[in-house]
Amino acid sequence: MTTLLSGYRLGALTLPNRVVMAPMTRARATADGLATASMATYYAQRATAGLIVTEGVQPSLIGQSNPATPGLHTQEQADSWRQVTDAVHANGGRIFAQLMHGGRVSHPDTTGHRPVGPSAVPATGEVFTPTGPQPAPVPRALETHEIAGHAGSYAQAARLGVAAGFDGVELHGANGYLISQFLSSNANLRTDGYGGTIAGRIRFAVEAAAATADAIGPDRTGIRLSPGGTFWGVREDDVPELYTALLAELAALDLAYVHVEATADEPTLLALRRAWPGTYIVNPTLPMGPKQTDRAAADHWLGLGADLVSFGRAFLSNPDLVERLRTGAPIAPVDESTLYGGGDAGYLTYPAHQYAA
Template identity: 80%
Template sequence: MTTLFDSHRLGELTLPNRVVMAPMSRVRAAAGGLATPSMATYYAQRATAGLIVTEGVQPSLIGQSNPGTPGLHTAEQTAAWRPVTAAVHANGGRIFAQIMHGGRVSHPDTTGYQPVGPSAVPATGEVFTPTGPQPMPVPRALETAEVPEHARSFAEAARRAVDAGFDGVELHGANGFLISQFLSSNANLRTDRYGGSVANRIRFAVEAAAATVEAVGSVRTGIRLSPGGTFFGVAEEDVPELYAALLAELARLDLAYVHLEATTEEEVLLDLRRAWPGTLIVNPTFPLGPKQTGRTEADHWLGLGAELISFGRAFIANPDLVERLRLGAPIAPVDEATLYQGGDAGYLTYPAYQHAS
């Protein structure tokens, strides 16, 4: 039986275990969306993961969702990431950058631009801004001729990521951000080739993935999806059909992996497992739900055919999570107050497990 500690071949990489550090926003970037020395330490501390996927990295200024997040759309940002990837590699790790375009989940106070989206439909809830949470603004609906440039922005950021030393990229197609908005049946009310039918609503995701594959290769390209998720008010009325169609198109591109969140019924996820011919990463617990992924959930999904398991919050407070899982050692709790407050407290200050003498 496959275990978390077996190796796995992912594209041109050999992962020493099947534990993936999931992408998690920590809003510790410097002004201008620059990665920092603290970020290099943070990721290097967790390099025993089979694969690290970074926090969401914006591919353009208009694609930035929250303040304090890093980018990959300027030469300065690219250069700032090089010490991060070098630190992870020096510690024996492998690291993908998650490319995240916020779409309508943004604010002019953060970017200086009116957010854009498939349609002029605001997201629900509030978005972080430099002056605190504010209601979501109404986005500007993208003109048909504009849509391809936003799909290409993922590929342009991927080129910069590889130049910065990343082993690959993960397109953020989940959680109510731009790709997810195009997949949605209520955020996307378009009547052109990017809206309406399932074939049209998956088009943006496929074009973004195809452009990225052309830019950096299929072995360096993954995508994260949240089937049936309702983040920021998105809805999908036809989850099994929508995601089966999407995975069929993505399979033609031979992506390195698909990363699924447990945002719908297990049977639907199992159908998607059967539909996807390549490596599948599963995040077994609902994002930001009351329960964290542990060994039990990981073993369950390995038994159901997932090749890799991603852990989110457990990696924040446990930089040595792989070893704790191997030993059955306690998983330290996260200090929720320090998740997004900035600084090194609650970022670099979680210790490795101390064995009792």
């Protein structure tokens, strides 16, 4: 019988349980995108997860979305990650880097560059900058000849990441960032081979995944998706057809996994489960929504055919989440005022559960 705490084989990795730590922005890297000793401690504290997926890591400077987020596009950045991967492995864990190109969800005050996107359509809302939130700027539409370079940036970052000790990478294809923008009906107004039809809109995602799989191996390459999600103002008019076509192309690459968010209804996510022949990770609750993933939601999705289940906010305030799920201990609440930036308070200071004598 499949249970949350039973083992699972993911490529060359043997996971001791089916609990995945979902990627979550914490904005505690240095100004030049270096990982820190505190980040090493943070991830090592959570190494009992079957798999850790890091916060979003920019694969290029222009791909940076938020200030104080880590990068993987220079050798110095890659070297800084070694302390993180070594600490996680020393504690018996496994860790993938999430590669996140923000596309239009960025600002010149953060990167020194005008953001780029599939079309000159701004994101909805305000973006974070070093001086506080500002309206999302109008991005520069990528020229056709530039697109391959941005797809290739994921692959180059993946090479640096694996050399720095990561067990693999996850492409951030969700939540309104660059891959998601290409999938979108309203952020992507292109009339060349990267827009218009479903085949055109999925092309960038497939090319980024193919380049990454070629660089480090498909068994080390996953992708996260938010079918029907509306983050940063994106819209997808034809979710079942779009994602069925995308998964068919990705299946031919034999990727390690697809990681889907509960941004579509359950029948749609079940249809995508049936369409995907490989490992299927489900994040059962809407990111930053009113509910957090709990044991009941995880068991529900395992019963529906998910292979692994990702937990987000519960991992922030419960470094021993796997043990709490095993014993039924209470899940500590998170202090949302310390989610982004700042020091170690609300980052390294959450204790393990204390059992009464």
